[in-house]
Amino acid sequence: MASRKTSQQNRDNGDKYSVLxxxxxxxxxxxxxxWLLVKYFGESGYNYExxxxxxxxxxxxxxxxxxxxxxxxxxxxxxxxxEKKLGLGTAYIHxxxxxxGNFIFxxxxxxxxxxxxxxxxxxKQKEGDYDLVSGTRYKGNGGVYGWDLRRKxxxxxxxxxxxxxxxxxxxxxxxxxxxxxxxxxxxxxxRCVSKGYxxxxxxxxxxxxxxxxxxxxxxxxxxxVYGESKxxxxxxxxxxxxxxTLFATT
Numbered sequence: 026m027a028s029r030k031t032s033q034q035n036r037d038n039g040d041k042y043s044v045l046x047x048x049x050x051x052x053x054x055x056x057x058x059x060w061l062l063v064k065y066f067g068e069s070g071y072n073y074e075x076x077x078x079x080x081x082x083x084x085x086x087x088x089x090x091x092x093x094x095x096x097x098x099x100x101x102x103x104x105x106x107x108e109k110k111l112g113l114g115t116a117y118i119h120x121x122x123x124x125x126g127n128f129i130f131x132x133x134x135x136x137x138x139x140x141x142x143x144x145x146x147x148x149k150q151k152e153g154d155y156d157l158v159s160g161t162r163y164k165g166n167g168g169v170y171g172w173d174l175r176r177k178x179x180x181x182x183x184x185x186x187x188x189x190x191x192x193x194x195x196x197x198x199x200x201x202x203x204x205x206x207x208x209x210x211x212x213x214x215x216r217c218v219s220k221g222y223x224x225x226x227x228x229x230x231x232x233x234x235x236x237x238x239x240x241x242x243x244x245x246x247x248x249x250v251y252g253e254s255k256x257x258x259x260x261x262x263x264x265x266x267x268x269x270t271l272f273a274t275t
Contacts, residue, residue, distance in 0.1 A: 043126035054218030155240035160202035
């Protein structure tokens with residue numbers, strides 16, 4: 026009874042959460058992540074919408090998304106595809122144009138970010154009226170599962186370098202599971218110039234520059250179940266270049 030009452034209160038509080046899901050070759054993962062999002066938003070009672078931004082996936086991700094829209098309804102699943110891969114930052118800009126929520130979640134569609142943490146993000150944001158809440162793998166009971174030693178060393182090393190050079194005031198700079206006030210995300214995206222894996226890092230650095238408040242929620246990051254990781258040598262080189270650029274310009 027108490028849970029049902031809380032759920033009703035959440036529906037009545039006027040807030041709406043738009044989830045931006047950029048996708049590329051995620052046909053196996055998309056039905057699962059959408060089902061989990063619907064489940065946890067439904068149980069907690071928060072008003073939500075899921076915006077799928079597919080960048081011309083050749084594996085039929087968009088066709089899967091169209092089927093999911095038929096199942097869950099056009100009011101909950103919005104499809105805003107693009108013809109080709111145009112970058113993560115522009116995907117967020119594209120999704121925000123169509124978002125009707127006053128809060129925006131960004132997360133990966135490959136099941137690395139479990140929607141079970143969403144109520145914790147929302148509670149944390151309300152607790153301190155934070156401008157953004159970031160999931161962290163490196164604080165509290167957060168962690169990483171399914172990575173080999175190489176991936177763990179790369180991630181830890183990248184985070185350590187970032188902490189030393191930029192002093193961002195957040196424990197996990199390269200993660201991409203976050204909750205933003207919509208107006209804050211719009212402001213940050215306008216200022217960010219980085220691409221790829223450096224983009225998420227720059228978002229936190231710019232937030233610090235603009236005196237936005239940042240809350241953190243420990244999360245469990247699980248390596249993708251289906252599909253291939255998009256992290257390669259080129260991304261690592263780009264990260265280092267981007268980090269040095271931020272160090273020199275911020």
